[in-house]
Every structure is written in structure tokens, then in C-alpha cells.
Amino acid sequence: MINEEQKDLLKEYMNVFVGKAASLLSEMANQRVLLHVPEVEILSMEDGNDWELPTDRLFKYGHIVSSTMKFGYDFSGRALLIFPASKAKLLVDACLGEFDTRDLQSVCSDLEDTDFDVLKEISNVILNCVIGEFGNMLGVKLEFSLPDVELIFVSEEEQKLYLKNSVHIMIFYTAFTLAETKVDGVIVIALSVNSLNMLISKIDALLGELND
């Protein structure tokens, strides 16, 4: 559906957008965020329920903290920020300036309501930044839902289904690690068919300018 040239440029833009979000997260958590190379996967609608999702590379099964934000209208989809639940408290503590390296050795305590508020704010900032940059690139105004933060247990089987629960066909994902707290996170952006077409038109225009 997209060629290597288009995929390359989409990944490059994702890299730039996540780089900006990582800078914000770095400021919030007061530590460096190590980025991983982003990936773009196109899922074929024709395959129905047999979409091959790289869920094993996205997050490990078990307890996760998942923040979901929907966005629309012209450019619409779903953005997710996922952390392992066992590390979410470390992230919260880092953002509150209460992180101590000794915490790495201890068993993480349960998340409290105030922790979810912090995680919601982190998600709001990070996902708004990444999605907002897509909007800027396309020159469209986006409407966002508030992030919905959930503590979920995902079994090995459910892990494969977790991201299939939508009609979206294009997925960007990128992983990152907070240097001191060793918190691994994943940003996933799933786009609708129309949004994908809009994005590809823009990418083609950019590639066309280069080849002129």
C-alpha cells in the first residue's frame, strides 16, 4: 500500500515528532529519554481478523498502564501511550521529583488515584505533542479527547487482540526508555483509512518537491 520511499519519510516524521515529545517527557521526569528507531506497519483490511500485529515488540503481556486518546475530525485515529504497570509508579515519582535510585530495588507499590492523575497529565502532554505535530504537518486542526488511563491485565492471547479493537489500518509505534528509572514506554498511533490517505498525499507532495 505504501512504497519504501513513503515509509522512510513517514518514519522520519515520526522520529521528529517523538523527539519533541521525548524532550517534554525529559523535562517532566528530569532525566534523559533514550529513543528507539520508530516503525510503521500497514495492516491489510482484507485480512480481517488475521492482522499481523507486532504486539510482542510493542509491549509485554501482563499488567500495563494504557492511556488512550482519540483524535479527529479530518485526520482521525487513536493514540496510545503504554507503560508496564510495575514501572508506572517510578515514572510518577520521577515527575513529582520524588524518585530515589533505591526505589529501583524495591517492589513497586500500587498506583493511587493521584498517580493516575499524573499519568493522565503525562499522556496528555506526550500524545498531544505527537498528534499535534501530525496536525501541523497536514495543516489541519485536530480535536482531542481527554486521555483515558487504565490499569489493564493483558494475557498473552489478549495481547495480540489488544490493538485490533479498532478499524484502523496504519500503525506507527516507537519505544523509549527513561535513563534513570529504566521505565520503558511505547507510543502507538493508529490511523483510519481516510487519514492514511491524507497523510500519504502529503508525503507524496513532499517527495515530489524533492524530486523536482
Add this chain to the structure above:
Amino acid sequence: MKILIADDSAFVRKVLTKTLNTHYENAQIISCVNGQEAYDQFVAQKPDLLITDLLMPVMTGQELIRKLMSDGYKINTIVISADIQSRTKEELDALGIKALLNKPLTSASLNALVDLIRGYEND
């Protein structure tokens, strides 16, 4: 002048090559897709200038710079990266790079790159 470009994005390599060819007709441009390939090419070609991304598969830009420095090479490095964290900038300052330009590449950042290279030529 020999300029070595290291970036995993074909688009970025193409933009940089086109820009440099436009402004420096006699420049020899060497393009690499990751830090390891750039290291091998640097050792073989001894370029005057290294323009590198940071986040690349196989070997990152930081690893490339450190490896060349530990081998004793004197390198003029311009980093072009989407990583805008202040801590990353501090790390690059410590590595002694000449300049850091942030992605995305715009006409302004490409003009800045051309000016930077012109500055090195005149030194």
C-alpha cells in the same frame, strides 16, 4: 572537499546530498545508512566533514563519534537530529561536535548547514 553523511532515512540523505551538490559542486558526498557503515567509510575515505544523525540502527551517531575519537581521528562533526533534549545537547557538547541542527530539515536549517560548511572552508 569530502563530506560523509550518515542517516538511516533515505529522504534525509537525498535532501542533504541535493543541497550540498547545489552549493558545493566539487564536493564528494559519501552516504551511509548507519553508524557502522559510516565508521567503515570514514576510516577508508578520511572525509573532511561528518554530518550524522543520532538515532540509527546498528550504531548510533554518538557511538560513531566516540569510536572515531577513541581511534584518534580528528573529526569535524555536524549532528542533525530530532532529539532536542537538553541532556542530549550536553552530551554532544562534551563530544566536541561543531554544530547541532534539529530536524525536521527546513530551508532555514539547510541554509544554516551551508553557512556552517562555508565557515569551515574559510578557516
